[in-house]
Amino acid sequence: MKTRGAVEFRNVSKRFGQFTAIPDLSLSIEPGELVTLLGPSGCGKTTTLRMLAGLESPTAGEILIGGQDVTRLPADRRDVSMVFQSYALFPHMTVAQNVAYGLESGGMKAAEARERATDALTLVGLEGLGARLPAELSGGQQQRVAVARALVLEPQVLLLDEPLSNLDARLRRRVRTEIRELQQRLGFTAVYVTHDQEEALAVSDRIVVMKEGVVAQMGSPRELYEAPASEFIADFIGEANVVEGRVLSVSGEEAQVDVGGAVIVLPARGLGEGPARLAMRSNAARVRSGGEGVPGTVASSAYLGDHVEYEIDGALGRIFVVDDESDTPLPVGAPVVLDLRPRGLALIPESA
Template sequence: MSQENPAAAPGSAPVVEVVGVSKRFGKVVALQDVNLAVYPGEFLTLLGPSGCGKTTLLRIIAGFETPTAGHVLLAGRDVTALPPEKRPLNMVFQRYALFPHLTVAENVAFGLRLRHVPEAEVRERVAQALALVRLEGFEQRLPHQVSGGQAQRVALARALVNKPEVLLLDEPLSALDRKIRLQMQDELRQIQAEVGTTFVYVTHDQDEAMAMSTRVVLLCDGVITQIATPLALYQAPASEFAANFIGDANLLEGTVVERGGKLAVAWCGLVLEGLAAPGRAAGDSVRLMVRPEAIRLVETDAATEATCADGILERSSFYGFYWIHRVRVGDELLVVREMGTAQPPSPGAPVRLAIDTARAVILP
C-alpha cells in the first residue's frame, strides 16, 4: 500500500487515528484491519465503489457505528466508546437533515443554542458562518425556499458554526446536478482552506475526489488499497483496481526483455524502454498501464519510432475540447485521449500511435 502525506508538517500529530479497525454486520465483513492517520488541515477523501466500506468507516469515526475490533483516536485520545455528541467533530449528511420548520438562521444556530451559548455570540457566529458559505440575506428563509445547493451550504454552515476540530462529510454533493456539484466542489475546497478545519470526505465520484483532496484513501471490499495524493494515485496506481477506478487506463500484457544491458518491456512487437521494473527479470510477464493522454496519433507516413504502433481506428467520440479514440492494435483495444477539435480520420482508417513510455507504469 502506498502512503503519502504532504499536508502534515514534520512531527505533526494526527488529529484522527483509526487503528486496526474491523467491522462486521452478521456474516458480512464491511471493514477489515483498517489503519489510517488524518493530519491537521487535511482534506482527506475516502473513495471507492458502492459497498467498499467508506461510509461505514466515516460512521465509525463519527461514533454512529461501533467497530467489531480496533480503536478510534481523536487528538491522541481513545474515543472508541464515546457517543457522537461527546466527540469534537461534526457531520454533514447527503440529505442535508435540515429542520423544515426552522429558518436558515435557526437551523445554523440550533447546535449553539442546544449548548446554551449566549445569544449575542449565537447571532455573531451564525452571521459569520452564513457569510462564509455566501448565504447573507437568506437568514429568514425556510428550507423549502432555497435550492439544493443552498440547502447544502446551510448544512455546511450549521456544522462549521460549532468550530469542530474535524468535519465529516458523507457524499454531500451527490444529490445535486452536475453544474451545481462542480461549483460546490470549488466552494467546499475554498471554505476548507479558509477555516483550516480538517475535512474527511466520502464520495464514490473519482473526479470529485481528485479535484478537492490533499490525499485520497482508496478502498475496495473493506480494505484500504492505496493512500496517495491525487496526482500520485493517478500517475502511479499501486494495483490494477486503482488504475481502472481512477480515470481511464490501458492495461497491456507485456514481457520483460533485456535491451543494451537494461530491462525493457516487449509489447505487440514494440520494445518499450525506460520503464522502472524493480524485482523483475527478463522473461517475466508484466501488466503495463498507459493513460489515454500518454498516447497520441501521429502521421502514418512518419518515420517509424521504437514506441510507435500501427492500428485501426474503430471509433471516435467528441467531448467539446478533446476526442476519445478507440484504436485496435493486434488483439488490444486502446483508448486514446487527444486534445483539440481537429477532425480525426474516419473509422476503419489505419493510424499510428506514439506511446510516451515516460508516463507508462508497470503495475506491481
C-alpha cells in the first residue's frame, strides 16, 4: 500500500431524530495502527465506523483522514476501503474480477487492473485462485477475497465491519491471525469493529471500548485486560469477577489489599485506604482442597478437557474460577481454599 493515513475525530456527535447515538467523540488513530472499536450492541461503534466511511454524516464535529477534513466528502472521495460483514462478493464474477472491479470502475485499464488484482490475491495467500467463482471457495477464502478487493485500491485507511462474524470459531481464529499478520506486514492503518472481546484482544494495537456512544476506556489489549478503568470494562473484557476488598495501606504506587482475608500487594491506581472493589480474573486463583487461602465451597464444577470450571461460594461471594492444573473436578459442596495470585487481580479506580 502506498499511503498510511492518520484518522482523527474532533468533537463528533451523531443524532438520529431525538436519539443521540454519539454525544461527543474525540479520537486519534496513528498511521499504520490497527484500532478496534469494541462494545455491546447499540454502543455506537458501527455508527462511528459508518461516519468515517462516509455512509453517515455527523451532526457536529470534524473527521480528518491523512490531515484532510473529509467531514462533508462523499464516501467515494475519502480514500478508504471497507470490508463488510457479508463479504458482498459478486457471485457471477470470478475472484480476480471481484478484486479488479473497483479499479476498473475507477477508470483503470483492464490489463493493469487484472495485474494489480493478481498481486493483491498473492498478498492474501490466494495465488492461483483468481479464476474460481466465490461459491467455489471456503468462507475463510471468501473473506480474504474481500480483504484483497479492499487493499487493491490502496486506501489510506482500511475499515473492517465485523469481518469474521460469518465464520465458525476455528476459522475465525485462523482468519483473524491472517488479517493481523497482513496488517503488520504491509503497515496499513485499519479501524476494526467487533463485539467479540477475544477477537479484539488478538488483532489490535489499541482497543477503544464504547458504551452508550462514549469511550469508556482506550488502551492496549494488555492495559484493558490487566488494568480495567471501571466495573463495566472489567466485566466486558474477559468477564472478570468483581469482588469487595479493602486497601489496608498505600506506599508509593503500591497498595496492600485485603481480599477475602488474604493480603495481596497490587498497584494502588490512585486509591487510598478503605473499601475497594477489585476485578478478579477467572485464572487469578487456584482451587485447593486444603491449606492456606480464602475459604469457600464448591457450588458447581464442570470438566472441560484441559481445565475445570468452578463456581465457588465464600468470603468473596459467588465467583467463577478456571483451574487448568487439575483434571478431576471437586464435588459440589466440597470445602476448598482459593490461593490468590496478584496477576489477574486489579483494583478498580472508580470505586474510590
